[in-house]
Amino acid sequence: MKFWFIEKQKLEKLFDMGSGYVLNFSDRAYQSFIADSIAINIDDWSYFAYWTSKANRMRGFWDKASDFKIWILLLDLLAYAKEEGLIEWKDALYDSCYYIATQLKSGSDIDSLEILNIEDSKTVDLLLEEIKSWIQKETPEVILDRLHTLCTKFIKWISQEYWIITEDKSLNAIFWMYIKKLKEEGIIESELSEKLFKSNISILEDFNYIRNNQSLAHDNTILNSNESLLIIKNIINLIEFLDLIESQKKI
Numbered sequence: 521m522k523f524w525f526i527e528k529q530k531l532e533k534l535f536d537m538g539s540g541y542v543l544n545f546s547d548r549a550y551q552s553f554i555a556d557s558i559a560i561n562i563d564d565w566s567y568f569a570y571w572t573s574k575a576n577r578m579r580g581f582w583d584k585a586s587d588f589k590i591w592i593l594l595l596d597l598l599a600y601a602k603e604e605g606l607i608e609w610k611d612a613l614y615d616s617c618y619y620i621a622t623q624l625k626s627g628s629d630i631d632s633l634e635i636l637n638i639e640d641s642k643t644v645d646l647l648l649e650e651i652k653s654w655i656q657k658e659t660p661e662v663i664l665d666r667l668h669t670l671c672t673k674f675i676k677w678i679s680q681e682y683w684i685i686t687e688d689k690s691l692n693a694i695f696w697m698y699i700k701k702l703k704e705e706g707i708i709e710s711e712l713s714e715k716l717f718k719s720n721i722s723i724l725e726d727f728n729y730i731r732n733n734q735s736l737a738h739d740n741t742i743l744n745s746n747e748s749l750l751i752i753k754n755i756i757n758l759i760e761f762l763d764l765i766e767s768q769k770k771i
Contacts, residue, residue: 540573559767661748665737
């Protein structure tokens, strides 16, 4: 989706980017804030499309990043600006910029998967291309089995770091062992978070059933389009959250 010209102008005005800065950040604080928010290094040369100022690096990021990453960072920047008292007399502009951010989210479900760092990148790229294509054609039921393959690859990939043996194990069984490791390492801190994590075990078990009995993985009568889209959105939300956890661990 990205931005229209007028939307960029509003964001730049709110963040005081006209003089090359972004809000009141020093170079070090700027790099640290963005790393904490979306687990990237804004000092990477790939974001230096318009020279090296903080504002120009932000513009480079907007040009290159997925809607999903931009959405997360914009929300964090808006919250920071409000907390620091940097947007006084700009209430209407703030509301407009917040709306711009929410519009990014509405189109970012599949884009968020493009940031996944999985070893078999060629297969992942092919899966993503096919998933995006069928969703754009408004036939999400066609790619339930493809999303299951992608989800399985990703959860197996992130489980390797914890020395979890994934061979001959179901997707939900691997995820149960993954949650156990997160709990042991103190990454899951609250009882509620643990319950929410564990609720996904049964969801993934049911996703296995859908894949085997109501998708094009076999000669099945496939699930209807609306329910397929609901499942796809929830599985994507799970994948993007797990990717966020693992990315932040590596900063």
